[in-house]
Each structure stands twice: as C-alpha cells, then as structure tokens.
Amino acid sequence: MRAAVVGCGYVGLANAAFLASVHYEVAAYDIDEKKIASLQAKAFPIEEKKLSEVLQKNRERILYTSSLKDLAHCDAYFLCLPTPAGKDGAADLSAFNQAVTTLQDLFDEGSFVFIRSTVPLGTGSALAKKLASQHVSVVSYPEFLAEGHVYEEEETPSRFVLGIDDDKSLAYFKNLRKKSLKEGIPCYAMSHESAELTKYASNGFLALKISYLNELSRLAERSGADIGEVALAFGADPRIGHALTKVGVGFGGSCLPKDLQALGAMGEEKGLSLLLPEAATAVNLTQPLYFLKKMDALLPLPGKKIALLGLAYKAGTSDIRNALSLSMSDYLLKDGAILSAYDPSPLARESFQKAQPAVNVVSTLKEAIKGADALLILSEEKEFAQLEEAALLPLMVGRWIFDGRNLYELGHFHYFNYASVGRKTVLTHD
Ligand code: UGA
Numbered sequence: 149m150r151a152a153v154v155g156c157g158y159v160g161l162a163n164a165a166f167l168a169s170v171h172y173e174v175a176a177y178d179i180d181e182k183k184i185a186s187l188q189a190k191a192f193p194i195e196e197k198k199l200s201e202v203l204q205k206n207r208e209r210i211l212y213t214s215s216l217k218d219l220a221h222c223d224a225y226f227l228c229l230p231t232p233a234g235k236d237g238a239a240d241l242s243a244f245n246q247a248v249t250t251l252q253d254l255f256d257e258g259s260f261v262f263i264r265s266t267v268p269l270g271t272g273s274a275l276a277k278k279l280a281s282q283h284v285s286v287v288s289y290p291e292f293l294a295e296g297h298v299y300e301e302e303e304t305p306s307r308f309v310l311g312i313d314d315d316k317s318l319a320y321f322k323n324l325r326k327k328s329l330k331e332g333i334p335c336y337a338m339s340h341e342s343a344e345l346t347k348y349a350s351n352g353f354l355a356l357k358i359s360y361l362n363e364l365s366r367l368a369e370r371s372g373a374d375i376g377e378v379a380l381a382f383g384a385d386p387r388i389g390h391a392l393t394k395v396g397v398g399f400g401g402s403c404l405p406k407d408l409q410a411l412g413a414m415g416e417e418k419g420l421s422l423l424l425p426e427a428a429t430a431v432n433l434t435q436p437l438y439f440l441k442k443m444d445a446l447l448p449l450p451g452k453k454i455a456l457l458g459l460a461y462k463a464g465t466s467d468i469r470n471a472l473s474l475s476m477s478d479y480l481l482k483d484g485a486i487l488s489a490y491d492p493s494p495l496a497r498e499s500f501q502k503a504q505p506a507v508n509v510v511s512t513l514k515e516a517i518k519g520a521d522a523l524l525i526l527s528e529e530k531e532f533a534q535l536e537e538a539a540l541l542p543l544m545v546g547r548w549i550f551d552g553r554n555l556y557e558l559g560h561f562h563y564f565n566y567a568s569v570g571r572k573t574v575l576t577h578d
Pocket of ligand 1: 404461
C-alpha cells in the first residue's frame, strides 16, 4: 500500500510514522525544502521522543520529499496542512486549498483523501463534491493529538471521529486501523460537518475548562480561597474530572487559541454570536495581565531583572507558537524589566531568541537565575519544579519567586517570597 502525507508538521509526521509502522510505503511531502532536507538528514525538527524513534525505525519506508511527482499513484492522501487564524479569526485555508489544487490532478480514480487538518464546517463536503467526478472519496478525519506525545496518541487515540459518506471509505479505514478497532477504540462515523464540529467542540471545551478555573482563581485570590484545593475537590466529581484543571497564567499553543477564534468566526458567518468561545478567549488574554499587575504591585517591575523560566507553550515541547513567554516578555519589557530567559529545549530557546531579540536567552537555568531579582515560572518543566533554595540564594539578588503554574505547595519556600495563581502570597522576606 502507498500513502502520501501532505504537510510535515506534528500531525503529518505522526501520520507518516504510523502508516510506515503498518508497512505502508509513505511519501511525506512538505513545500518547505529546508524542512525536508533536515528530515532526510534524520534531524527531526521537533522534540517528540517516541515519534522520532518510530520515524527512525521505519525510515526505509518513508520518502521525505518536496517533489509532487513522488505523490502520484497513492492509495490514500492524508492532508495535514496548517490552518492558522486569519485576520478575522476565521481559519486561514490558503495552505490547505493550495495543496488540494496542486494535488488534484495526481489523484487516481478510487483513491482516498483524509482531511486531518482542523477545517471549518463545510470544507469536507465541498472537497467531496469537487472530487466526486474523479471518483475520489473524501473522509474528514480530525486529529486529537496533544503535543509532547503525538505519536502515542496517533497510535492509540481515545476515539476515531470520521466524516464519511460512502461505505468504501469506511471499509478502507477499518482495514487501516483494524488493530485499534479490535482493541475497542470507539469509532464514530458521521457527516463531514459533524466531524468538523466535533473537533472544534473538543478544543473549545478544553480551552473553556482551563479558562473557567483561571477566572475563578481571581475570585479565590480576593476571597482567601485556595484554587488548588478547589480544583482538586472540583475535579473529583466524575462528571467533571481532573483533566485540564491546572490553573496558570493562561494557555498557549497553535491549537486552542486559534480554534476558539475560528469557532467565533464560524458562528458569526451563520449569524450567531457564540458567547462561550469569546469568553474563554477574553479570560485567556487577560490572565497574564492579571498576574503581571499582581507582580508589579509586589515588586515594582521597572529596572528589575527577571528570569523567565519556560519558553515553550507547554512543558516537554519545543514549540513557542502562542507561548505565554512571548506575550509575558512583551509586557515585561514594556514595563522596563530586564529579562534573562531559559528553557530546557534548545529548539525553544532558538525560536524564542529569534522572536525576542531584546531578551538575553541563556542555555542553563543557573545563568538565567544569576543576578535576578525574581524568577517567573511559565511552564511545568520538571527542572522548574525542583528548585533548591540553597542553590538559589547565592545566585539571586532578590528574593521573589513568581509561579505562573503553581508548581509548589504554599510554605515550600522559607527564604523566598512566593506568589502564585489563585492562592495567597507567602511573604518570608522584606
Ligand atoms: C490541543 C488538544 O489538547 C488536542 O486534543 C488537540 O488535538 C490539539 O490541541 C490540536 O488541535 O491539534 P495541545 O495544544 O498540544 O493540544 O496541548 P494541551 O495539552 O491541550 O495544552 C494546551 C495549553 O493549555 C498549554 O499551554 C497548557 O499549558 C495549558 N493547560 C493545559 C493549562 O493551562 N491547564 C491545564 O490544566 C492543562
């Protein structure tokens, strides 16, 4: 069997790895020749341990290419193009549409096109209509992969969601994923529109859940409640669950923020004002500002040296798209703070330095901390959850730890003032 994966980002590479692992010959295509060259040299441009291992193990079955002719005569095409937020918030389909236009003449009669990109409602049906005369079947097959373990989730997803309108496509899919289906992973077949909305519904809800507790953390802080205690007891209700109940300075990444915007834009297009996606976005945009205001009240920021810890949008990744480190450093620089920044991921450091040339990006935690008045923790990296006071004391000038991810129990620090999210500030020092 031959398959083409179009777009070699996280989703595309996870697809290529899975297909190769079930013995497909895979052409993994990307328009970015530099990316293809690094993939050919086995320098995977992302830090995903399992994914890199599977790609490496199956390398003989994967052809990384920027040449369209390598995509001819495939049984199936997996479209994994980015759909970032456009100017009006709606998903920008230009990369997706361009790929479809260039590929259209290559599709053989009877081939299958799987849409893995997150696309607005109606995209799958429109493509199915466009390709019907070529007898090419289109399946909307949204992905639910969270960065950090994309391969694991591609291999063993919580569920399959398929927008499908013919039995032939369903039979093809069932054969492709027969092992997982046999293991009992549920498969929901529905219309293209329902599958597309399921993807947005899922990301929208995850974002809402985070924003909900983040907003309540402000109330907790002003009323003497501890949001950590609340979240623990709140999540113990099985109808609610503990997932996504960690409060912080907000969520980032290439998915949740833009999918909320896209939901709003789709609603507007249909004459609806969807209130909840907009509210989740508003809380998320104000959450870092809320925290900064608190910081500034405790330690006036102008001229202060702040060590920014955690540049990737979440721990264990190298991705800085929509990372809190970007907005936080913008605000802090504007407020006159002096920043040193660190992340354990060299790729995250490199991308952050390009995006924020005014910040001193360093390659060890120790260098970042040296001479700092305060630490500002922005991600849940293990290294940041194991800070030793004895090591910090001789390095730092000031005695402040601002924890934007609530990594420590209150009372953990004896020699540092400790301010976190939705909990009281612990003062140990003038
Ligand atoms: C998200 C979804 O979780 C995936 O299911 C989806 O497939 C993916 O988007 C996508 O559309 O491709 P991802 O952005 O990789 O995946 O990461 P999450 O683990 O959901 O985290 C998103 C953000 O929320 C991070 O900034 C994280 O720090 C933050 N977060 C997460 C919290 O603030 N609190 C939490 O309790 C959990």
